[in-house]
Structures are given as structure tokens and as C-alpha cells.
Amino acid sequence: MPLRFWPRSLIARILLAELGAIAVVASLLPALMIWLLQQQMKRYQIQTLTEQARLIGDVTMTPAGTASVRLPSNLTQVYATAYDGRAYVVTDASGRSLTQSAFASLVPWQHVAREPRLRFFRIGTIVGVSQPIVRLGVPLWVIVTQDEAGPGAIIDDVARAFTTRYAPILLLILLLLPLVNSLLIRRLVLEVRSASLQAAAICSETLDIRLSERGLPLEILPLVRAVNDLLVRLQQSFQQQAEFIANVAHELRTPLATLKFQLEAVDQGEVRERLAGTVTRLSHVVSQLQALAALESTSLSLSDFDLVTLSREVIGELAPDILAQGDTIALQAPDVPLRVRANRTLIALALSNIISNATRHTPPGTAVSVRITNGPMIQVTDNGPGIASTDPAHAQLRYWRADNRRSDSAGLGLSIVARIMEVHRGAVAIENLHGAGARVTLRFPIK
DSSP, rough: OOOOTTSSOHHHHHHHHHHHHHHHHHHHHHHHHHHHHHHHHHHHHHHHHHHHHHTTOOOOTTTTSOOEEOHHHHHHHHHHHHHGGGGEEEEEETTTTTEEEEGGGGGGGSSOOEEEEEEEEEEETTTEEEEEEEEEEEEEEEEEEEEEETTTTHHHHHHHHHHHHHHHHEEEEHHHHHHHHHHHHHHHHHHHHHHHHHHHHHOOOGOOOOOOOOOOTTTTTHHHHHHHHHHHHHHHHHHHHHHHHHHHHHHHHHHHHHHHHGGGGGGOHHHHHHHHHHHHHHHHHHHHEEEEEHHSSSSOOOEEEHHHHHHHHHHHHHHHHHHTOOOEEEEEESSSSOOEEOOOHHHHHHHHHHHHHHHHHHHHEEEEEEEEEEETTEEEEEEEOOOSSGGGGGGTTTTTOTTTTTSOSOOOOHHHHHHHHHTTOOOEEEEEEEOOOEEEEOOOOOO
């Protein structure tokens, strides 16, 4: 779900991303800098105080139970004043001072715990270390302190070490900024690409789909909305065309039925037969127009069914008329069911149209064969004169007629078949056989 405050403009998004990245870096760098400085100061403090405790720990015990310390000249000067809270004390297990620096009384060394290992401690602004040692079998502790409020002795070293550590981190962050920007821009490009893929997937059967506007930049929205408006107009145009064809076909059915009834009163038999044939051909055209309108306006409902059973039903309905006009029809099918997933009504219409064409456009005595094979596939073959065209595929074109003398329809039969197979993601193949006859093959997609 997109954020409400996220801008729709592509440029604004890039600028906002840049500002966000800068804001994050600006807020994190000071905290990181302070943390690194504190860690570095603590490390140097512990290291310096531990080294001083080691030197002070080289004590000499006296018979009176006291201790004497021989310090290097530089440490002697450091502990000769109270500057920076520098002090040291050598104590025994009872906490009694055996020896201490001149200003050790100014620091709270008595509150420091004596533990069997080196311990760093902090009391207010005073920090220090407590180092255990053993002299003449007697456990002693060397306590060294420093006032953290004025660490003048180590601040230069800390600043220098911090600079060497800070520079690589800053460089790394600056190098990461272009990478972050490229990832953000890639995300925007992917949103546009997703809309393009949606548009590419829309076909005549999915005109009700609209491109999603979610997440798209403001600059792309006019194009997406224009495509959606175009889809609306296309869908309305298809619907109006289908409704017009259906209305025309419906309006023609009643007068054709009336005309057919009135022909019964015509006395001349030859004239009556000729006119009845014309009415029959017109009725066939009307039926094809209605089938075409229904195909273009209805949604595709799929189900699993047996092609063999469907073919037997279609042939059973058409067989009386085929045999009455002197033709024959046969079915070659496997003994086991051959199931497909398709619209049963439309496939029956396609098969009926192919068989009707095979008998309608051939002379009496034509043999029609319907063969069902794995694939799945249906082949309708006749031994008639074939399709009167150098390219039989032209028969799939709507309203195409190869020979006006032989055609008694509007050239819709095979175009409807081709359209039915198209919406099922199948294929139609039309070919003239060597010698005589034609073959129409319906190939169904594999489930």
C-alpha cells in the first residue's frame, strides 16, 4: 500500500530520496562520531593507566611493612601535582595505603574494589584502574587515577586516532549514496515496466482489464489513463458491434419465418423450391450472425469434457440432413475418452460449422469423415472439389467467399471456427488434399 505523503512526481521522488539519504547520514554521523571518540578515549585511558600501574607496581617492600616506588622522571613530574587528578596508591588487602602520590587524598581511591584481576572503574569524573600484584607473598593493589574532565595528556592522541578512523567511514558512506539512489530509481522503473507488461497482456478477450495506477509516478499517469480510456472505448465498440449484429439477426428471423410460411401457398413447384432455398440460405446467414454476435459478447466459460462424446452428439444432430441430401458422414474416434478443457457449446458450434461447410459446398454423394486423435485434435475431411482458392487459409477470413456461385452464406462459417479456436488458444489448419477434397483440423492446447 503506497504511503500518502509519497509524491507522485518522478523528479520529486528522486529529490525526496536524496534529501532522506542526506538526513539519515547527517543524523547518524554525529552519533557515530561521538561514540567512536568515547571508545577511543576509553581505550587510550585504559592503555595509559594500565602502563602506569605496571611501572608503579615495581615496588620494593620494607621490613616495616611499607613500600617504596622508584618512578621514571617523566612520571615523577606527572604525579608531583594535582593536575588532571593524577594520583596513585599502593594498598594491601585491608585497604591500608602502603605508599601513595602527593595528592592521592584528593581522589576517592578508598571506594575502589580490590579484585583478583585488572579492573577499570569510574567514580564521578575520576577514572582509573586497579591492578593486583604480589610482593613477598603479600597481595597488593596498585590504584592509578585520572580526572576525565581534563585529559590533556591524551587528547591529542585521541583526536589523531579518531581522524584516521573517521575518514574511511565517511568515504564509505559517500560511496553508498549513489548505490542507494540507483536502487530507488530501479524500483520506479520496475513499476513502469509492470504497467507495460499489464498492457501487453491485454487482448480482445480481456478488454475489461485496466492498468493499475498504484505506485506509478505522476509523469506516467496521463499515459496510463489514456490507455485505460482507449480500452473502455474499444470494449464499448466491440459490445455495440455485437449488439448491432444480434439485433439485425433477430429482426431478420421473424420476416424470414413468415416468408417461408407464405411460400407454401405458391402453386408453381419449381419457383417455390427456388425461393425456399433462398430463404434457407438467408436463415443460415442469420444463424451465423447470431453465433458471431454471441461469440464476441459473451465471456468464455471453460469445463472439462470428452471430445468423442461431443462429436457423436453433433454428428447425430446433423446426420439426418446430411443423409437426406445424398452425402455420408463417418466418425473415427478412440475407444477411450479424450478430454479437453474448453467451452463445450462453442466447440460444438465450431464442429457443426465445419461439417456443414463440408456438405453445403460439395455436390451430392460427398463423403465426410470426422477423425479424433491425440493432440488433442479433430480433423474433418471430405472428398469434394476442395476450397476454390490458391490459399485455403483465406477461408478463415470473415465475409470471404471464394466462389459466389458456390457460396450460399456470407462467408462466416470458418471465420467463426477460427475465432472460437483463437479464444481457446488453439489453432485451425485448412488444406486442400492431393487429388480431391479438403481437410480442416482443430488443434486444442494441451492442458
